[in-house]
Amino acid sequence: LISSMFAKKSLTSVIKNALGWRPKQASVVILPRSFAEDFEKFCQANNGALPLLYRSKPGEWKPPPPSAGLDIRNDGPQYKKYEFGSCTDNLTSLEGYSEQLKDMVVFYLDCSISPKEAMQKVGIPIRNKESHHSMAIYKTAVPCSTVGRFCCPLVVTMMLIPKDKLETVLHDVYLTRGLQGEPVHIGCPDLLGIEDRSKPDYGEPIMLQPGDVPVFWASELTSLEAVSSCRSPLAFTSCPGCAVVIDQKDKSIQVSHPGEVPEVHCISQNPLQYSITSSSSVQKIRELENIIARDPGIKHLFNKDELLKASLSLSHARSVLITTGFPTHFTHDPPEETDGPPGAIAVAAILQALEKEVAIVVDERAMSLHRKIIEDSVNQGVLKTTIPLLSYQGQEIGSAFMFLCKDGDPNSPRFDHLVAIERSGRAADGNYYNARKVNIKHLVDPIDDLFLAAQKIPRISSTGIGDGGNELGMGKVKTSVKKYIKNGDVIACDVEADFAVIAGVSNWGGYALACALYLLNMSDIHGRYLRKAVGLPTTSSRAAAWAQALPSIIKEEKMMKILVQHQVRSGVTGNVGMEVDGLPFHGIHAEMIQQLIDVTTM
Template sequence: MVPFSLLLRSRLPSAIRRLPKGAPIRNTAIMAEGLQPASVVVLPRALAPAFESFCQANRGPLPMLGQSEPEKVLPRLSAVPDRRTICPQFQKYEFGICTGILASLEEYSEQLKDMVTFIMDCSFSIDEALEQAGMPRRDPAGPSHAGAYKTTVPCATIAGFCCPLVVTMRPIPKDKLERLLQAAHSIGGQKGHLVHVGDPELLGIKELSKPDYGNYVECRPEDVPVFWPSQLTSLEAAVSCKAPLAFASTPGCTVKILTDTVSPANCPTPGVVPEVHAISKDPLHYSIVSAAAVQKIRGLESAIAIDPGSRGIGYLLHKDELLRAALSLSHARSVLVTTGFPTHFNHEPPEETDGPPGAIALAAFLQALGKETSMVVDQRALSLHTKLVEEAVKQGVLTTPIPILTYQGGSVEDAQAFLCKDGDPKSPRFDHLVAIERAGRAADGSYYNARKMNIKHLVDPIDDLFLAAQKIPGISSTGVGDGGNELGMGKVKKAVKKFIRNGDVIACDVEADFAVIAGRKNAGHPGAEPSPEWSLRHCGHGSRWAAFLRCSR
């Protein structure tokens, strides 16, 4: 899963409209009778700048409409139901502990003089999106609101404000995911963005049936859990600062704030149509991407699969493997890259020249995204790749050196110990393995080049790591190749044996989750081996990360 700070930068607006301090709350969307649903956090004035910065750093779960002096907004929020209020209750906190539930704050008028009210946007309605998508609403059992969960995804920490992301969940039939996604986008724009689709454990949620707030909404066998950011994140943030006195809206209750303007952030982003794609079955995981980005990646997939040597690699191509690999990598926090295919036996070292620069370029891009990146290579090629990394740092392609590892093989337990902390499959060190033009093990246990020459004596058993990863939930893998004898091409071995010369002997038997077929050079620059600097300069945008994977012999 992508780090939440990156998620915010990639999916959410670049700025949230703020109101001048002390000004009456004026919100951001046209609502019935000029009223906008919101939640309230009241903090000591001394903490206001830090909380404002905290909201700006975590815009997704904390869309702040503005701040105001308490007397300009709170007197409207009394215990008497009227058209300006919905469940107008507050929780009182002292040093981070809830010490009471209040119908109004009138008795704290003196303390409120030295406090600031923050108004958090609650205008996006999941139930409204469900209705627009033509799906019946499923009310949780009892009078409470739908469940919300504390995750293990941390919000960005500012001063004393440090808390996890809180999410709310709705079960959605698998065949209606696309419809719901588009409905949420159409009515909520940026605010309609969800944060996760699939296995709740990827968010650190152990049991859906036990929400931290509200009541569980039952998942049926055909359903997929879908998660949105919850305004209750602001409650967790208010608790985290342990202020001597603070107030917040009661979970499940909102207030209505007078509005008279329209916020562009409340409208769908022009030209952006979201799509949802499955990228993993175990654990179940879907990813969201714009339709425009999908078309660009599909175009790239077609371009890199051009077969200049007429070797028959077009028969190996599976549609959208590049798309799914790119989406899976976008969610990874730690990536292990491997490369190395010895063929030039009169050279020292005998490596091909296209895999290593492609691996360095991919590592540079992942590093630029803030992802932990390591490489694992053959022991005999350790010096070569160490020098490549040193040169990449010297030239500014890599900001800092990346670890270069080796793996000599052994048992299944050894491979698991390499991939996981203390050998525990529940604590993988890496989320994604990528093999770029790496020699792959054939069915007889040997490694072959295109001419059927056995090169096993030059290849370390790094394939064992890919085999072990298949049994460790949470680790996905990608193999990039052009001849069918590369690591990961076991996914297309039937086609390799049928259509590739010598395929019955050389076909790799080890699968990757995604098999990317690439007949072009590392960075799509025909006729030349690009330098790492060229690769980084021309492949530095997120929608084109896969250009790093264009490798061939």
């Protein structure tokens, strides 16, 4: 008889597998009918944390067919009981609540998503085996997308993966689970609002070993926070670690493109932070970087993937401060050149479209000029809306920290990223030099101090874009500048940025950075990682707005005409006209813009 039972069970499994049905572990949420519609929408809006497998009808207590015919009221997992948002009891069954359950709905949430198998494949041991906990689970400060009465933070599972095996594990998880298997954060727990890694909200702490990287996945235990937030008079959830097994038809893996794989890149060491994007985005951004760096005069300054890392870091930023302005023509009024402002405006335009806060800081004496440039850019349709214009003169000790942080507190930065585009940079002797070794310090405010202060504020990153080595941020490549650039031993900027983007003309670096940001945000892989798998994917209208914000020949021609109108001169020749660094706009610069756009949009 027993043999016959096992034979029937085995045959049933074979038939299910042949038909594409697979067993999945599911956690359970039980809510009154009046809450069911909103909770289903809440799951759909936050499907990374709450992947909904099935919603029952009121009073339906068996899992969906062809699952085993258990009754989850009595044969199911252990439950938590909630009353008006508070957990009031732990139950071994729901017997005794038959009358209330008649008008309640059961939700089954997939809790089988785990990187454990991928970790075991590459020989990573599962920690805390003796206590049956291999993962620590935390509430975060990341808000889920609100629906009706459901409003709660994201809950995440943390696992530790050795740095040298990180990409291998993530590739395996992605290829077997698609976008659903991607982590939501890699790096410092503080960036998720987790204040103490040693005190998880569920499970037990995992000991960090040398070379380990904390990796976080969205957890279905977010459902417990959601149930608590809605303050239903009565609700039940399965206890953490308890699940039912239901059979589900295999769905095709959701990937951004066939054959696409995620790439992982470290964008900060303090705090530790990684980003993820698609391999196709990385390939295109590298093409952009190669295009803008073709000038043989700068080849010795070039470092691979600075554009990629800068754009990834900027993509994660909430608020960005841009600076530009190189008063190389010290005998003219204004002394600024045509290289710098167009690139700065191009970056600002895409950041605006990505709904980030943007401000520009310039020399006090040039405020009027840049205010007119911004106003004309808005009127001409180059910018969607105006940009706050700031000045910084650093008259007191600690001014930079007060400028960058609320009340000078490094834990409360006003900006996440600083960008300098063709901005005069301070040399080792404290002066500022143009390419001909002329000291122009009297025309330059100490905006370099902001970049120096940012190096001491963990949550602020910086990018410098330059073409000659005397621009702010080029301190990162100053050894090469001194060796290979004419007058480099004198003019080399001494102030570093985290990322140094080298271009034949600095404006080109700004255009490329704008294009790179567009490519990243159009990637499903990167987009899901950015939003921590909560909220809805990018809509077609948002994607169209991003495309409209890209640089174009028409917009950049308008920018050049605005600069000519305000008597801004070409850097090399000093001419007032449609040229940058002595190169004509029609032909050289227009062709460069078109090449960058072709790579970006094809």
